[in-house]
Amino acid sequence: AQSVTQLDSQVPVFEEAPVELRCNYSSSVSVYLFWYVQYPNQGLQLLLKYLSGSTLVKGINGFEAEFNKSQTSFHLRKPSVHISDTAEYFCAVKKGGSNYKLTFGKGTLLTVNP
């Protein structure tokens, strides 16, 4: 079965500091990868996705992620965070094939402090 591991459940950082949220997946076949953000009392919003091509993917709000096939990782990064980036972030994976299901990690709560 497909699994997604988000290595940190909580990441506190100071405003304007860089941040990396880690995500590893288990699969020996091709995958599609996603990062979602959830602000308090809201649904999930797509940040970025990797389907194929360049391994460095840029998303909304200044976030980017790098697909590393050999390490089965898809870490999310931002060079300088803002207070407004405080939210929960979810990594998700879709295994290659005809189904449309996503498997989500348990989430990482990013807290940006002034």
Place this chain on the structure above:
Amino acid sequence: DAEITQSPRHKITETGRQVTLACHQTWNHNNMFWYRQDLGHGLRLIHYSYGVQDTNKGEVSDGYSVSRSNTEDLPLTLESAASSQTSVYFCASSGQGAYEQYFGPGTRLTVT
């Protein structure tokens, strides 16, 4: 603009009652999904549908059912609500050939 809506946004019900949560999307997407979100578990798939009259069980389907009579709607029914079903429920949809899912705002259900 196309969107996905859920109703009600908040619901309190008693153990043993039947509850139906509504999900409506105007994206004209074939694929629709129901998840529950619980602390420490992330999002877990309850049921999903790839088109009208198609329904499939997810990883936590016991005690839940869905029906798909048209493209826009996928209502989720709790046949006999249990306290373990207190959770936040999210509906999502995706289009044919596209894998990213679009989420509704969620329904917070409390079973007392």
